[in-house]
Amino acid sequence: MKRCLMTACLSSLNPSGGTQRLPRAIGMSLAKELIFSARVLDGQEAKAVGLISHVLEQNQEGDAAYRKALGLAREFLPQVLVTRVDLVTGLAIEEACYAQTIPTKDRLEGLLAFKEKRPPRYKGE
Structure with missing residues (x-):
């Protein structure tokens, strides 16, 4: 093409x-x-x-x-939540989601999976 x-x-x-x-x-x-x-x-x-x-x-x-x-x-x-919002609202949503993600085991699994070049195995924890 x-x-x-x-x-x-x-x-x-x-x-x-x-x-x-x-x-x-x-x-x-x-x-x-x-x-x-x-x-x-x-x-x-x-x-x-x-x-x-x-x-x-x-x-x-x-x-x-x-x-x-x-x-x-x-x-x-x-x-992924797919929506159209203005930049300020989008950044606020991103910050809130980030704050919820920081203490989770799934976040650590995602980082480890990326480092090991494999798909993550999330458990909802």
Whole structure:
């Protein structure tokens, strides 16, 4: 799969925010190059510059990316409260959650699992 900034590929400009988000994601120099040249990145290049997290070989069903995303969602969604709040509220929520987590055995298990490069085995303690 190959990608370019769509506004550059179409020689147009629309208010999608790509010219603002891209430099924040990959740096001004590379963003300018990609925007002005409309150069297309392949999956490996996109991963190397941090635009994507995974590069997958397509399967026969044609849904390799969907399956990867579904697996990640199943892993993360039970653990994450997904909502939109303003920055101050979000930081307050994060601080409250952090305070609740500090004294737990699960926090220590998470740190140990990360150090040992293995999935954590949480017990709710």
